[in-house]
Amino acid sequence: MLTTKLTALLSFLSLPLSISSHPTNKPPHEQSHASPSWSLVNPLPPNTPLTLHLALTQPNLHSAPTLLHALSDPSSPTYGQHWTAQQVAEYFAPSDEAFTSVKEWLVSEGVSRENIKKGRKGGWVTVDITAAEAEKVLGAEYGLWERKGDGKRVVRCERYWVPEGLEGIVEMVLPGVGFDTALEAEGGEREESAKGVVKRETEGEKGKGFRALGKKPGKKDGLGDCSELITPACLRALYDIPEPKAFSGLDNTLGIVEFAPQSYAQPDLDLFFSTYTSHLPNGTAPTLAAIDGGYLSSDTTVNTRGESNLDLSYAMALALPTANITLYQVGDSVVWNPATNNNFLDAIDAAYCTTDGGDDKDWDAIYPHDNPSNDPSIYTGKPMCGTFEATKVISVSYGSNEDARPARYRERECNEYLKLGLMGVTVVFSSGDSGVAGLRSQCVEEDGSYTPVGADYGRFNPMFPGTCPYITSVGGTALPPSSVPGKIPEVASTSFGSGGGFSNIFPLPSYQASAIASYFASHEPSYNSSRYNNTQLVRGYPDIALNSENYATAVNGEWMAFSGTSASAPTFAAMIALVNAERLKVGKGSVGFVNPVLYEHPEAFQDVVEGTNPGCGTEGFRAVEGWDPVTGLGAPNFERLRDVFLALP
Structure with a gap:
């Protein structure tokens, strides 16, 4: 490879x-x-x-990157000629x-x-x-x-x-040789539930910032407060996103992935839609794909409602009815071990599954679970392997530290995203919310262990799957105070460090080579190899960035403002779903793996040149002209992006 x-x-x-x-x-x-x-x-x-x-x-994995490039390079004569799921399965x-x-x-x-x-x-x-x-x-x-x-x-x-x-x-x-690195405890990692089931907060959940809103959100279409509170109208104004419209007969789909115990509440979606949309009536819900006991929790806390309500509110407001929305709800109420991205991949690729589901019993959830109390929220069915089809676009706001699993393990998962690209699927991941540090703002000691939370030293800690070269990693931006969309350029996120940096596992993909070379030629960071992989031969992330601060979200009937790249990812995924609709309408296929096109057309982006992504006692990297490991290529403009993709076969 x-x-x-x-x-x-x-x-x-x-x-x-x-x-x-x-x-x-x-x-x-x-x-x-x-x-x-x-x-x-x-x-x-x-x-x-x-x-x-x-x-x-x-077999044939050695040729897979070349095959994917041939389907996604805008200059390739086979651009867009995606494979069927059956063809991919047989080839590998x-x-x-x-x-x-x-x-x-x-x-x-x-x-x-x-x-x-x-x-x-x-x-x-x-x-x-x-x-x-x-x-x-x-x-x-x-x-x-x-x-x-x-x-x-x-x-x-x-x-x-x-x-x-x-x-x-x-x-x-x-089980083999992999030892995941210890996470410094933050408020206790284990708890005993009232049912006596051992539970744990999911390792991969992004730690977004959120705050209660002291007043009722502003007008549906108001733009004067976008620097303080993001709404669907703000995003449309920022990125020239059109109002969605229905196209009959198009197989246009967008999937949002959530992991237990996170799940949405319909009353909260209804409150959001009635406040910020005119086209989505009460009861508008995603199509539920319940994976390995995936369920909608009755819990009403922000820690179990916020992520899912946020993702779905904006994906649905921006893309419905142009695209059909599927919710991949993964995992039952036994969240030790919690469901992971691998459990999701099992459900859409039977070949990825082991015979009992999951991939490692210490890292991934194994189903079914014992259920002596007959609790309906505990899954007792067969592990789901290849049960569901992949939507045309998939957005995920969960990840983990790249070094938390062995390189072989990471490569095998990353290759699953490559396969999805061959099938014409766009996979979007949030880049992380701790700058150059990893989950919980932890960096890496010289001996390979993690520093305490928030330590001011250590090696930078890249996030996966952001470092996988076959997904689109989305970082975060913000509007400067008191600014209006379109009047003043955005800056890198200020309330948190947008995740970005360089892989320690994955080589530099060809589509990114020119951008990385230009970055180091003009803006080489002052850190040496003791801080990060500065060889210039590895994957850099994120690829792009969108606004990620103060998204108005309804939680348990109240209003909160959420910040994090978890907001950026579904927003970009909705934009790609709208692009797919335009292509499908004229008889073309879905755009699939978009990175080669994005890097070939930097003019489709508003460059972000201010801000940093601090961590590990440093300011991290700086946003500069061109691609950078803070905001990538910058913020996409929908109309330009649509025109680029419509011009392709």
Whole structure:
């Protein structure tokens, strides 16, 4: 997947490796270093049952970036000729021979044939085994490890082996070598619910700022207060977004992804629509795609209502009825482990699923859950694998620190977004709300652990999936005080640091090469490699930015103002849905992966040249002329963007 030059670079950037204390003559296929955040509690007793998941390498992945570029480069003769989901599945499906080779290896090591199962669509091999058998097969030593701070325990090894002939077939093994870095506790990470179910706040939820509004929001179409309170009318004025209109017979779709316990409240949507729209009557709701027990919570707190109400209010106000809105509601009321982006991907790609759903029981939710109390909010059905189709545009406002999972794990997820691009799907992610720091404003210590919350030192901590080169990462901007849309240019978000920086895993995509080279040639930051990956050979993010401050949102019948890139992402996703409608109306297809077109046409953006995204005791990066790791290419203008895409095949 990576060139020789980049492979050497990424090896240099990786954490120190650790060899097992018990020598083995089997060279490691993959090994890792457990940071000081983790300590070994005890080796697993030999008879401990384990379920191993062996991810089979997907063939043709080496050619996938080139294929995607051929469909999304505006100068390509095959631009827009997207594949069907079936074509994508067949092209990347591991062969029957690959499964047979792995099975025969396992059997030769003493594993019973009856305990080896082929996963859905052949993407995984599942093995029911004991710890002693697993250690013999993999040349590994499995133990129970504990993370300091929260006491979380996981089963891991520090190295494992596969035969030389299978190194290109077995991509990774779970549970394997990955140790996520400890998050500094913030107000306590665990709580006991009244039902006795262990719950945790979702790791990936963005920590937006919000404040109660002391007065009733202003007029539906008023623009005088946009620097203090954003409304749909403000966004239309800022970015020349037209009023939506219905186009009959168009298969135009927009999906919003939410994770339990976040869910919207219909009365709040009704209050928002009656206040800020004239075309959406009470009861207007998204189409619900309930994934793995996805449910609408009866809780009314801002922590469970705010995100979903915000995302849906603006996506629906800006895009309905031009596009049909689907809500991918993921996860039941058991949120330890919480549902993740991987659980969502499982539901739209059966080949990504393991045989029991999820991808790693310590990182992703595994379904079904036990339900002795017959609680209807707890999911007891089969894990959802390939159950739902992907909409033409997907907006997600959840992510995590790039280094919180092993590189192989991140690459496998990132490749799912590449596949969606091949299918003509635009995937939009918010870039984060902690500037150059990671979740909870934590940076990275020299030993690989995280600093305390808000520490004024450490290495910059990039956010994923923002660093994946196959999604569009959206940062945040703001209107200067007392300004009116269109009169004064926007600046980088001021009430929080818009997420941005450079990956430590993913190489520089070709569509971004010129922009990155120009940035470093004219505005190279003063930080050295101890702060961030300054090689100029890796993916930079965000790609673009939109207003992200003080979005008027109804929560439990009251009005609040929300700030964060979680607001920017669905706004841009709605704009792309409107562009798709214009193309579909004249017989063209959806725009799919948009980044190559965006970077080819910087004239479609209002450049943002003021502001920073601070973190780790620094001002972070600066917004400058051209692309920058604060606001990307700048703020899009809908009319210019529409004209660019309409001119393409």
